[in-house]
Amino acid sequence: MLMSQRLTWLALAGAVVPTIAIIVLTLVQTGGIWEYALDDVYIHLAMSEGVARGEYGVNVGEAASASSSILFSYLLAPLAGTWLHVWWPLVLGFLALVWAGWLWGGVLAEAYEADPTLPNWFLPVLALGAPTFMHFPAMAVIGMEHILHIAVTLAALLGLLRFARTGHMNLLLVAGLALNPLLRFEGMAILLLGVAVLALRGRMLAAFGILALGALPLAAHFGYMTSLGLDLLPNSVNAKAAVAGGGDREIGISDPSRVDQIILSWRLALVSTSGRMIAAAIAIMAFGLLAFRRQITGTYALIGWMAVIAMTGHILLGAVNWFYRYEVYVFTFAVGAGIVLLARTQMPARGAILTAFLLAFGYGGAHYLGAGFSGAPQGSAAIAAQQRQMARFVDDFWQAPIAVNDLGHVSFNNPHYVLDLWGLANARALRSRQSGDDPLWADKLADEYGVELAMIYPHWLGESAGPDWVHLADLVVTIPHATLGGPVVSIYATGSEAVPRVEAALAAFGLTLPHTTELKIIEVSQ
Numbered sequence: 001m002l003m004s005q006r007l008t009w010l011a012l013a014g015a016v017v018p019t020i021a022i023i024v025l026t027l028v029q030t031g032g033i034w035e036y037a038l039d040d041v042y043i044h045l046a047m048s049e050g051v052a053r054g055e056y057g058v059n060v061g062e063a064a065s066a067s068s069s070i071l072f073s074y075l076l077a078p079l080a081g082t083w084l085h086v087w088w089p090l091v092l093g094f095l096a097l098v099w100a101g102w103l104w105g106g107v108l109a110e111a112y113e114a115d116p117t118l119p120n121w122f123l124p125v126l127a128l129g130a131p132t133f134m135h136f137p138a139m140a141v142i143g144m145e146h147i148l149h150i151a152v153t154l155a156a157l158l159g160l161l162r163f164a165r166t167g168h169m170n171l172l173l174v175a176g177l178a179l180n181p182l183l184r185f186e187g188m189a190i191l192l193l194g195v196a197v198l199a200l201r202g203r204m205l206a207a208f209g210i211l212a213l214g215a216l217p218l219a220a221h222f223g224y225m226t227s228l229g230l231d232l233l234p235n236s237v238n239a240k241a242a243v244a245g246g247g248d249r250e251i252g253i254s255d256p257s258r259v260d261q262i263i264l265s266w267r268l269a270l271v272s273t274s275g276r277m278i279a280a281a282i283a284i285m286a287f288g289l290l291a292f293r294r295q296i297t298g299t300y301a302l303i304g305w306m307a308v309i310a311m312t313g314h315i316l317l318g319a320v321n322w323f324y325r326y327e328v329y330v331f332t333f334a335v336g337a338g339i340v341l342l343a344r345t346q347m348p349a350r351g352a353i354l355t356a357f358l359l360a361f362g363y364g365g366a367h368y369l370g371a372g373f374s375g376a377p378q379g380s381a382a383i384a385a386q387q388r389q390m391a392r393f394v395d396d397f398w399q400a401p402i403a404v405n406d407l408g409h410v411s412f413n414n415p416h417y418v419l420d421l422w423g424l425a426n427a428r429a430l431r432s433r434q435s436g437d438d439p440l441w442a443d444k445l446a447d448e449y450g451v452e453l454a455m456i457y458p459h460w461l462g463e464s465a466g467p468d469w470v471h472l473a474d475l476v477v478t479i480p481h482a483t484l485g486g487p488v489v490s491i492y493a494t495g496s497e498a499v500p501r502v503e504a505a506l507a508a509f510g511l512t513l514p515h516t517t518e519l520k521i522i523e524v525s526q
Contacts, residue, residue, distance in 0.1 A: 007108045010128045011102070014130065015098070015104070015131040018372065019094070025377040028377070031514075035380040036089070036383060037323070039484075043058070043424065044073050044144070046411040046413075048075075048080050049412070051074055052078075056228060058411045058425040063229065064420075064427065065225060066234065066420070070218070071145070085413075092148070093139070096151045097137070097140035100147060101136070104127070108126060111123060111342075114343040115343040118343055126339065130335070130361070133365030136150065138371055138372035141376060142376065149329045150328055152180055153180060153187070159176050161303065176190075177190065177213075179214075180214070182214070184326075185233070186317075187329070191210075193310055194306065196302075198210070235426075238430060273367045277365075281364075282308055284338075288342075289304045292341075296344055303337050307337045314327055328368075379483035390475065391410045394410050394414060394416065395413075398502075400416055401417040402416065402417075402418055402451060403418075403456070404456060405460045407424045417451070421445070422460065429441075429442075439464065443466025443468070455489050456492070457486045458488075465492065469494050469495075470495075470524060472503060472506065472522055473506050474489065474491065474519075476488050477516060478517065479516050491506065
């Protein structure tokens with residue numbers, strides 16, 4: 001078997017086998033019920049229901065940009081309304097995983113082409129082990145767009161490496177660059193930097209053509225958002241900004257500027273394991289490109305600097321926390337580029353240096369290993385214990401409008417209005433929460449939308465709960481809360497007239513809870 005084929009099969013095994021293991025571990029943790037480790041997938045599913053009915057939003061007749069990805073909700077829409085819909089994110093994730101594994105094998109084959117004298121163990125070890133240490137398995141099972149983003153980023157990298165070696169354009173390069181920003185807004189850096197590489201190598205026509213392929217769908221999306229009266233960036237991006245709302249008060253910054261936001265992003269990155277790892281990768285790759293500038297030249301050098309700039313941009317403007325999913329695309333690009341560039345250098349004591357590379361890579365990526373094999377199953381069990389139960393309560397017992405501040409499960413396959421107090425699905429709630437001008441904004445919105453029941457994380461909403469809201473119960477998970485926003489969801493009637501109906505629904509609901517969840521009823525003084 002040729003080395004390139006061997007590397008591809010090893011990479012596929014390294015991607016698929018651990019993923020199957022995580023699925024099995026998840027089913028063990030949840031008692032045989034499949035659940036995603038992040039509640040956010042249900043936002044995509046709810047948005048795709050809107051797309052299927054010709055709208056863009058979570059609630060019928062109300063536009064909202066709750067999805068963090070332009071393309072992903074559209075990919076989920078064809079199966080909306082069928083029993084397969086809830087499974088489609090998992091199927092898409094597995095297909096993307098296989099593609100990513102195949103592409104990873106291709107990247108390693110490029111390293112072998114650069115230097116067939118590399119130690120026989122080096123590339124096979126990376127083929128088999130690197131997918132797990134780059135978080136592929138967990139990204140494949142959380143039901144989000146991230147594994148697709150990893151795959152198209154690898155397509156862009158492999159396309160650029162083949163262009164560097166042969167001088168010929170290829171479909172992988174075009175698709176990898178053009179699709180990047182459609183899957184995640186961070187992918188704009190990969191598109192722009194990749195186009196810059198082509199332009200600097202004299203392929204101006206191709207560069208402009210690929211830029212147009214990536215930019216025109218973005219322009220169409222932004223035009224659509226404008227026509228709906230929505231912000232150009234999704235509410236999911238604006239609502240989760242680190243300095244939005246109360247975040248600026250927590251760090252002592254009032255009315256933060258863009259510079260303040262960049263400084264905060266850098267500070268948050270440096271306290272994150274993943275952020276420190278990427279910061280170290282920036283320094284190491286920049287040093288290597290300078291130290292071996294006579295050996296790493298032309299397009300290969302541009303690819304290396306592309307990785308450095310993309311990582312730096314992500315550290316300054318992107319996120320590196322919350323299940324380590326936002327930065328994996330750029331980490332994968334940097335590791336793949338670094339291996340090929342390493343293969344193109346002739347260094348003394350090469351075996352020792354390659355061994356050190358593997359040890360550093362393994363140490364840096366170990367947190368992905370833990371997040372996959374421990375965090376994902378625990379997260380799924382926690383979502384099943386809390387968010388799934390909230391959705392079941394609304395669907396089977398309450399069957400009326402509801403207010404939440406962690407959108408997800410309750411919004412999927414739910415015909416009743418969901419008032420999102422955090423603001424992902426309601427721009428007015430987002431603006432009110434962030435401005436802090438009206439302490440009664442949540443109460444006023446609940447009254448306007450006819451919402452008589454709120455299920456919220458109290459530490460998220462702060463003092464914005466209405467003064468007439470009656471705290472009736474707490475839904476408490478009795479297992480590690482893992483990827484949840486908190487272990488306790490407080491349940492309120494938004495007015496005294498709704499108390500009897502809420503209490504009746506809770507009494508019936510409490511009899512049906514699994515052992516992982518407890519409903520603590522709070523006595524209301526008469």
